[in-house]
Amino acid sequence: MVKNGKAGAEGMKIAVAGKGGVGKTTIAGTLARILAKEREVIAIDADPAMNLRFSLGIKENPRPISELKDLIAERTGANTELGSLGVFKLNPKVDDVLANYGVRSEGITLLVMGTVRKGGGGCTCPEHAFLRALLRHIFRRSEHVVMDCEAGIEHLGRGTARGVDIMLAVVEPSMSAVETAIRIKSLSSDIGISKFAVVFNKVPENRNSLNTLVRRISEENIVGCIPYDPALLKASIEGKPPFKASPAFVEHVKALKDEICDMLR
Ligand SMILES: Nc1ncnc2c1ncn2[C@@H]1O[C@H](COP(=O)(O)OP(=O)(O)OP(=O)(O)O)[C@@H](O)[C@H]1O
Ligand SMILES: [Mg+2]
Numbered sequence: 001m002v003k004n005g006k007a008g009a010e011g012m013k014i015a016v017a018g019k020g021g022v023g024k025t026t027i028a029g030t031l032a033r034i035l036a037k038e039r040e041v042i043a044i045d046a047d048p049a050m051n052l053r054f055s056l057g058i059k060e061n062p063r064p065i066s067e068l069k070d071l072i073a074e075r076t077g078a079n080t081e082l083g084s085l086g087v088f089k090l091n092p093k094v095d096d097v098l099a100n101y102g103v104r105s106e107g108i109t110l111l112v113m114g115t116v117r118k119g120g121g122g123c124t125c126p127e128h129a130f131l132r133a134l135l136r137h138i139f140r141r142s143e144h145v146v147m148d149c150e151a152g153i154e155h156l157g158r159g160t161a162r163g164v165d166i167m168l169a170v171v172e173p174s175m176s177a178v179e180t181a182i183r184i185k186s187l188s189s190d191i192g193i194s195k196f197a198v199v200f201n202k203v204p205e206n207r208n209s210l211n212t213l214v215r216r217i218s219e220e221n222i223v224g225c226i227p228y229d230p231a232l233l234k235a236s237i238e239g240k241p242p243f244k245a246s247p248a249f250v251e252h253v254k255a256l257k258d259e260i261c262d263m264l265r
Helices: 024-035 052-056 069-076 097-101 126-139 154-158 175-190 208-215 230-238 247-264
Strands: 013-018 041-045 103-105 108-112 144-148 166-171 195-203 222-227
Touching: 013 024, 013 175, 024 041, 024 052, 024 144, 024 166, 024 195, 024 247, 041 052, 041 126, 052 108, 069 126, 097 108, 097 126, 154 175, 166 175, 166 247, 175 195, 175 208, 195 208, 195 247, 222 247, 230 247
Parallel strands: 013 144, 013 166, 041 108, 041 144, 166 195, 195 222
Antiparallel strands: 103 108
16 A cells, blocks of 8 residues: 555554653644645644644634543443443444544644543543544544644553554653653554654754764664754744744654655555
């Protein structure tokens, strides 16, 4: 199957993860805006902080999926006798959720996951059964998908991103961000995500200091190096989306997108 994002029958499914504050949301939103020039995009906000909309330049969030208690109970059978015993439908109907609970703006449909009860890999609460089924459905659709993950690695244990084509780890120039990315690589592979890429973000002009960090990561995994850009800080203060604030940043994310396309080809 060709997955070059232009001629492929299916869109690319990309999860963006990394340590807190490295620029996941800034990059995910901008990447979604760039991909939307090619085909429809589904942007998934999987961070309970629910701020992907700022980076996309979307005025209001849709209702978070985790708050749709009645719908989740009805679709998973949680309000039936079996449900009261903890037995839920593993394949609840979800194919209408995107249209009913997504917010669409200029080729992008934003879905917000909300806060879901925490649980280990074996968590079988109805919210998880529903969200898993919803994400499985979304990852099989023809749109591009960009998922903005929660900071850190805990979500990988819950397998939220299971089924994406590629895990993109964002790192800033710090050993701890790189260590987080290395753990993300191994945990992504554990849940069956075969492709892994790293983008350096907030990189200072003098790149010599990065050598030690770069050596910790296999070179073939590095797909981009985005400079520190003061225009982005200004934009986040003003609540302006990055794609409108910095043409230079957009160009860097376009190059990143091309590298990801190449990896998925
Ligand atoms: N290349 C860059 N240059 C300068 N500032 C940047 C750059 N990329 C992101 N930022 C800024 O860094 C801050 C954090 O970015 P962002 O919210 O995207 O990070 P995050 O990884 O999603 O954080 P969280 O872990 O809280 O979800 C924001 O103020 C953003 O504008
Ligand atoms: Mg974020």
